[in-house]
Amino acid sequence: MRAYLLKRLFWFFPILLGITLLVFFFIHLIPGDPALLLLGESARPAQIEKLRENLHLNEPIYIQLGFFFSDLLSGKMSSIFYQKPVFSVIFPKLLNTFQLALFAMLIAIIIALPLGILSAIKKNSKLDFLARIFSLLGVSIPNFWLGPLLILFFSIWLGLLPVSGKDGLKHLILPALTLGMAMAGFLSRISRASMLEVLNSPYLKSARARGLSEHKVILKHALKNALIPILTVIGLQFGALLSGAVITETIFAWPGVGRLLINAIFTRDFPLVQACVLVIAVSYLTINLLVDIAYALIDARVRYWREK
Amino acid sequence: MNKRLTLIFPVLVITIFVFSALFAPSLAPYSPSEQSLCAGLSKPNLSHPLGQDKLGRDLLSMMLYGARVSLIVGLTVVLISAFIGFLLGAIAGTFGGIVDQIIMRLVDLLMAFPGILLAIALSAILGPGLGNVIFALSLLGWVGYARLVRAQVLVEREKAYFESAKALGARSSRIIFKHLSPNLIAPVLVQASFGIAGAILAEASLSFLGLGTQGTPSFGSLLSHGINFLRTAPHLTIFPGLAVFLLVISFNLLGDFLTDYLRVGEKNK
Numbered sequence: 391m392r393a394y395l396l397k398r399l400f401w402f403f404p405i406l407l408g409i410t411l412l413v414f415f416f417i418h419l420i421p422g423d424p425a426l427l428l429l430g431e432s433a434r435p436a437q438i439e440k441l442r443e444n445l446h447l448n449e450p451i452y453i454q455l456g457f458f459f460s461d462l463l464s465g466k467m468s469s470i471f472y473q474k475p476v477f478s479v480i481f482p483k484l485l486n487t488f489q490l491a492l493f494a495m496l497i498a499i500i501i502a503l504p505l506g507i508l509s510a511i512k513k514n515s516k517l518d519f520l521a522r523i524f525s526l527l528g529v530s531i532p533n534f535w536l537g538p539l540l541i542l543f544f545s546i547w548l549g550l551l552p553v554s555g556k557d558g559l560k561h562l563i564l565p566a567l568t569l570g571m572a573m574a575g576f577l578s579r580i581s582r583a584s585m586l587e588v589l590n591s592p593y594l595k596s597a598r599a600r601g602l603s604e605h606k607v608i609l610k611h612a613l614k615n616a617l618i619p620i621l622t623v624i625g626l627q628f629g630a631l632l633s634g635a636v637i638t639e640t641i642f643a644w645p646g647v648g649r650l651l652i653n654a655i656f657t658r659d660f661p662l663v664q665a666c667v668l669v670i671a672v673s674y675l676t677i678n679l680l681v682d683i684a685y686a687l688i689d690a691r692v693r694y695w696r697e698k
Numbered sequence: 699m700n701k702r703l704t705l706i707f708p709v710l711v712i713t714i715f716v717f718s719a720l721f722a723p724s725l726a727p728y729s730p731s732e733q734s735l736c737a738g739l740s741k742p743n744l745s746h747p748l749g750q751d752k753l754g755r756d757l758l759s760m761m762l763y764g765a766r767v768s769l770i771v772g773l774t775v776v777l778i779s780a781f782i783g784f785l786l787g788a789i790a791g792t793f794g795g796i797v798d799q800i801i802m803r804l805v806d807l808l809m810a811f812p813g814i815l816l817a818i819a820l821s822a823i824l825g826p827g828l829g830n831v832i833f834a835l836s837l838l839g840w841v842g843y844a845r846l847v848r849a850q851v852l853v854e855r856e857k858a859y860f861e862s863a864k865a866l867g868a869r870s871s872r873i874i875f876k877h878l879s880p881n882l883i884a885p886v887l888v889q890a891s892f893g894i895a896g897a898i899l900a901e902a903s904l905s906f907l908g909l910g911t912q913g914t915p916s917f918g919s920l921l922s923h924g925i926n927f928l929r930t931a932p933h934l935t936i937f938p939g940l941a942v943f944l945l946v947i948s949f950n951l952l953g954d955f956l957t958d959y960l961r962v963g964e965k966n967k
Contacts, residue, residue, distance in 0.1 A: 401806070408807040412816075416823050530947035532899055534906045534918070535939030538925050542932055633812030637903055641925070652907055655822040667819045674812050 394686055402679050406672065413668045414458045417660055418451070428470070428658045441470075445661075462668075469662040471654070476665035480647055484669060486556065487639070487646035491631040493562050494570035494638075499624065502528075502574040506581025507616070510589060511608060521578055528575015533634065537568040537641035554643040565642040569634055573627045580623045585616040618688055625681030629674035704955050708948035715945055719765040726759035730915055739931040749933040751923060757934065760915040761941055767905075767916040768898045768945060771832055775897040776890050778836040783843020784886060788874045790844065791851025801844065808841045817900055821909040828911045831904055835897050846889055850882050884960040891953035895946045902942045917942045 417424050425441040426433065442448050446457040461467040467476045502525075509521035544564060545553045552561050588594065589612055597607050636648030643649070651666035718725060727745075734754030742749045748757040790801040808816075820834035854860055863873050904910035905918025917938045924934030 404803075405807055405810045409811060412807070412811070413819075416819055526947065526950065530895070530943060530950050532902060532939065532942050532946065534903060534921060535935070535943060538921070538928055538935045538939070542928055542935070546929055546932075630812060633815040636814065636818060637906065640907060651818070655818070655909070660823075663819065663822060667815060670815055671811050675810050678810070 395683060398679065398682055398686075402675070406675060409671050409675065410459075410462070410668060411455075413664050413671070414455060416664060416667075417445075423447075424660070428660060430658075444468075462665075467661050467665060469654075469659055469665075471657045471659040471662065476662050477669075479662065480650065480665055480669050483645060483647045483650045484673075486644065487632060487635050487648060490562065490565055490569060490635055490639070490644055490646055491628060493566035494568075494631055495573065495624065495628055496570075497566050498570040498573040498577055498627075501570075502577035503581055503620065506578040506620075507585050507613070509578070510582045510585035510616075513586065518582075521582065525575045525578040525582075528571050528573075528578065530575075531571060533568050533572060534637050534641065536571055537564070537638060540564045540568060541641075554641075556645055561642075561644075565638050565644050568641070569631060569638040572634070573631060576627065577620070577623060581616070581620050584619045585612065588612045588616040591615075618685070621688075622681055622685045625684065626678055629677040629681075632670055632673055632677075701955070701958070704951050708951040708955070711944050711948040712952070715765050715941075715948075716769060718762050719769045722762040722766055726756075726762045728756040728759045730755060730760040730763045732756070732759075739927055739934075741931070742933055748937050749931065751920075751931075751934055752927065757920070757937060760920060761917070761938060764915045764917045764920060764938065765941065767828065767911050767914055768901060768942070770828070771835070771901040771911075772894040772898040772945075772949075774832050775835040775839050775901075776893045778832070779839030779893060780843050780886055780890055782836070783840035783845075784847050784879075784882070786840065787844035787847025788851055788878060788882070791848040791855065792870055792874055792878070798848070802848070805841045805844050808838060809845075811838075813838050814900060814903060817904060818907065818909060821904050826909055826912045828914070831901055831910050834904075835900055839893060839897065842893070843886060843889060846885055847882055850885055851878060854878055854881050884956075888953055888956045888960065891949050891956055895949035895953070898942065898945050898949070 423438070423442075425438045425445065425447055429437055429441060446454045449457070458467075465475050465477055468474060469476050469479050472479050505521045505524065509518045512518055541553050541564060544551045551564055555561055589608075594607055594612055597611050598604070602610075633648075635644075635646055636651060638644065639646040639649035640652050647666055647670060651663060651670075654660075654662035654666060732755060734750065737746075737750050737754040738752045740746060740750040740754070746756050746758065748761065750756055751760070786801050790798040816838055817834045820837065821830060824830040824834065859877060860873065863877050868877070901910055901916065902918035902921070905916045906922045908919075908922065910916055910918055920938035921935055921942075924931070924938060927934055
């Protein structure tokens with residue numbers, strides 16, 4: 391177990407470094423002078439020179455990289471638009487994104503888990519057919535279409551829920567439903583597959599042979615084992631929800647880090663764009679690491695297989 | 699689910715979209731840029747079956763041209779990604795060692811990044827445009843194919859024909875293209891079908907955010923424009939979104955069908 395944990399942690403840091411380097415080199419992909427591009431054609435030469443100095447663009451690339459890391463680690467990296475350190479701009483928004491992603495995940499679990507499990511138990515029934523249709527719709531419906539449709543139905547036609555913004559639970563329902571629907575579709579598919587695999591396993595046949603009731607077989611033996619991969623998928627999907635939130639937050643004007651990123655792109659605030667991308671990617675990576683470790687702690691087979 | 703339906707429905711939808719995209723100039727009742735300001739935001743009617751946008755442009759005509767963008771991006775991204783991924787995955791699996799390590803660590807790095815986020819960041823930096831969208835999506839798209847192909851090559855490497863080809867002194871390129879390729883087509887084809895759906899969705903997402911194509915209408919940009927008039931002209935949101943949804947669900951269904959038909963996954967067991 392210790393070897394597995396060390397190995398997993400050992401790979402976490404090079405990948406983290408790789409992501410940071412990738413984010414650093416983004417700005418160098420800009421054809422021409424980044425400072426001129428950021429400020430626009432109408433900028434005065436003095437303004438351009440000042441920005442070049444602020445972004446250390448006059449230095450050789452390895453010095454720029456050094457400045458990037460030192461600014462990043464000391465928290466000095468500043469937003470051009472807000473004129474304050476990027477992390478002080480991002481963190482309050484990140485909490486809002488986490489809140490949205492958590493609620494979306496909760497909705498997805500409430501819908502998908504019972505649906506997937508029942509669909510496996512009642513395989514080839516009408517319920518199974520409907521559950522599979524739901525799962526297909528969930529993974530195929532674009533959230534930039536589902537969001538406006540939900541607004542149209544629940545906010546404009548029925549007047550039940552607010553269109554956008556953040557002010558209490560009512561404002562959270564539609565964005566969370568929009569964000570959670572794809573995960574619900576995927577989760578219902580995974581739950582069904584996982585439950586089917588367990589239901590066909592020899593130890594369940596032996597439990598039935600010992601005379602245990604079907605009810606007890608499912609609740610006591612099947613569900614417990616089927617839940618392990620499902621919980622892993624839930625954890626991994628949470629990371630994906632953070633990046634998926636970019637579009638949902640834009641539709642519902644939800645003040646999260648995704649919307650901040652899009653605004654930063656349009657105000658050409660590249661240090662803020664870099665920081666937003668980095669924060670989302672690092673959150674995603676960290677969540678995946680924690681899920682992987684938790685999975686290994688729960689399931690001994692994973693440790694054995696991965697240590698090999 | 700009815701197997702015949704899971705094939706007929708997607709094939710029908712994809713054929714209609716491909717036909718519309720190919721013959722958009724002949725099929726479109728109006729030019730996609732033709733404006734009629736006094737008829738702005740008109741609801742669907744006989745002369746404009748899907749209605750008109752704020753500038754009075756015909757939504758159906760714009761969507762016919764929009765199908766071109768979606769399909770061009772979907773197919774090009776998948777062709778480029780599958781080619782690069784196939785090549786790198788086959789090289790990693792065939793040669794192993796340090797080459798394998800370098801390629802797979804690069805794959806790990808790109809997979810550790812949430813896909814759409816990197817595409818957004820790249821498109822933001824490169825600027826909007828069809829070429830840039832294809833570049834951004836292809837730069838990320840190949841990793842899935844590389845991992846899949848490498849895994850398949852590791853399985854195929856253990857088989858007798860691979861050993862025989864090696865023993866007879868066949869060059870690595872010959873082994874990859876002549877002997878390995880036919881055995882890797884099925885899983886790559888399945889992945890490509892899901893990949894087209896993913897690329898269409900990603901392009902529409904980027905266009906929705908204002909980071910996709912410019913000049914030519916695309917489903918994402920039409921939807922992004924339509925959402926501003928959700929209360930007064932919901933058709934501007936409903937129809938372009940429905941088009942993306944139909945395309946994505948069709949390629950997903952086709953992928954499901956191919957998985958069953960080609961029995962991908964079972965062959966390796």
